[in-house]
Amino acid sequence: MKELQEIVTAYHQHQKNGLKTALATVVHVEGSSYRRPGARMLVSEEGHLTGAISGGCLEGDALRKARLAMVQGTPSLVKYDTMDDDDSKLGVGLGCNGIIHILIEPIDPQDPNNPMFFLQHLVSQRRSGVLVTLFSLENRRGHQPGTCLFLTEDGVQMGSAPSVELNSKMLQHAQEALEQGASSFQTFPAEHELTGFIEYLPPSISLVVCGAGNDVMPLVHMAQILGWHTSVVDGRANYATPERFPSAQKVLISKPDQVLEQVQIDHRTAFLLMTHNYNYDLAMLRNLLTLHPPYIGVLGPKKKLERLLDELQETGTPLTEEQRKILYGPTGLDLGAETSEEIALSVLAEIKAVFSNRMGGYLRERQQSIHSGSVQDKPAALLS
Template sequence: MKEIQDIVAAYARHQEAGLQTALATVVKVEGSAYRRPGARMLVAEDGQLTGAISGGCLEGDALRKARLAMAQGKPTLVKYDTMDDDDAKLGVGLGCNGIIHILIEPLLPFLQVNQIALLQDLVQNRQTGVLVTLFSLQDRKGPQPGTCLLLKQDGALNRAGLGALLEDNLLQEARTALHTGVSTILDNLPPGNLTAFVEVVKPAIAVVICGAGNDVMPLVQMTHVLGWPTTVIDGRAAYATQARFPTAHQVLVAKPEAVLSQLTVDQHTVFLLFTHNYNYDLAMLRQLLPLSLPYIGVLGPKKKIDRLLTELRDEGHSLTPEFLKGLFGPTGLDIGAETPEEIALSVVAEIKKVLSQRRGTSLREKETPIHFPALEEAKR
């Protein structure tokens, strides 16, 4: 989502400057590649690039092809084959072992569906959405329909003028992807044997940090870099200030009982208790008990979390398996973290691991490809 956020912001700047732009999207990968389907890069006619479609080896050639697509005013599908000697001659050294298909769409003012508008819709509304991008592998020089449909979690639909049969098929596949949360590639769609990239796009992780001490500062800096909107809350007005946390989405002074009324909490929201105040943490946990949260991190030793849970039980609260599954105390991965910066790294890494449904092991220990879908990996 961070990449999409940056692209939407860059497009607005280029529009103000009167620059032509094109959107390059990785739509299909066969074998190994640095980026997977859904990776995007915005190209401006003056050479400015936002986002990435590779580790840096494709961007130069993609820039040239994007400028040609802008001049011609039509989308183009580009294929890069890491095993093709011609690519090596062109200086495209990918360092991988696969084939990458990239759709380049010039962003024209008369387009029926503006691709950036669809991306902006995803950024502004915290909903999971499904984007459908159509392209033709069979006829690369023929028409490339491009990004044509967005289905959001609330059922809202934005689409181009597709044929009735094709639209019905794509809508059904989009609903299935929305339900499973898994992106997919569909081949040989009529008419014209088109291919569809049905992409599930989830909102950015929203982070709520209770506690505004100095050790929270590097944590907020890291979440900002990741594009995770972050709220910092503390009961102490001298600590909870925007000046201390300039990159935070918002900074609030509030007692635990008044926190939730000032927030919008969804299934992609995580809470971190960094107050160093046992009573504040306990009161905050009471507020969070009824919510279905994927991650609640509590700073401090295991004895602290055990004491908190015991006190909650003694008060008569029911600690459901779902609540306990999402409770992480001590918070963070075991990477030997000591400094506030290292602790922030371990916490951010654990949040990403949990919400991505990964195991958090070293990549060299994986028996499956790096980008093997998490849901499929869990079945093994």
């Protein structure tokens, strides 16, 4: 989500400067690649690049093709094949052993349904959304409809397909993506068969840190680099200050019983208890367990968490098995962390792993594709 935010910010600046722009999107991948479908890069006519569609090997050639698309005013689909000797001669040299399809769309600021308008709405609201992008793998040099439909979880719909029948099918798949929380590819019959990239886009992770000690400062800074929305809460007025946490979206001075009414909580919200105050953490934990957020991390040794749970049990708040599953204490991955910065890295890595439904192990020991589970690599009709 941070990359999309930066792309939207850059687009506004280019508009202010009167510059033409084009959006390059990875829409389809066969085999391995550095970036997966949904990776985007905004290109200005002066050659300014925001975002990335590869590890740096595609950007130069994509810039040239994006400038051509700006002049022609029509979307184009570009194919890069790492197994093609011609690509090596061009200096692309991907080294990923895959085929990458990039859709390049010139942006018409007068068109209210251009892809940047959809992205602006997405980043301005903390809501899950789905973008539907149509392209033809069968006829790469033909007409490419491009990004044409946007739907949010609260029912906001923008754009439409080239036909009523196609629009109905696209809308159905978009609603399914919202319900399942997953992207997919679909095929649609047309003169030249169209592939639809049904892209599910959740909001960024919202991190609520209870505690404003010095050890929280590097954690909030790292979360900001990741593009997460961060709130810092503490009962001590001399600790919970915007000056100490300039990268936090919210800094609150609050008692435990008043915290939850001051922060927005959804399916992408994680809580960290880092106050170093046992009674504050106990009160927060009691309140949080009734809400069942996806992640509650408790800083400190395992004995501390056991004591907290024992006291909750004794005071009439027994934990269910489901509630125990969302508790992480000691919080963080086993990285051998010692310093505040290392602990921050460990904790944020664990939160990312939990929200990605991963175990956080070594990639070299992973038997499946690194990106498996995020989106199918091929349209359903092409999987045979």
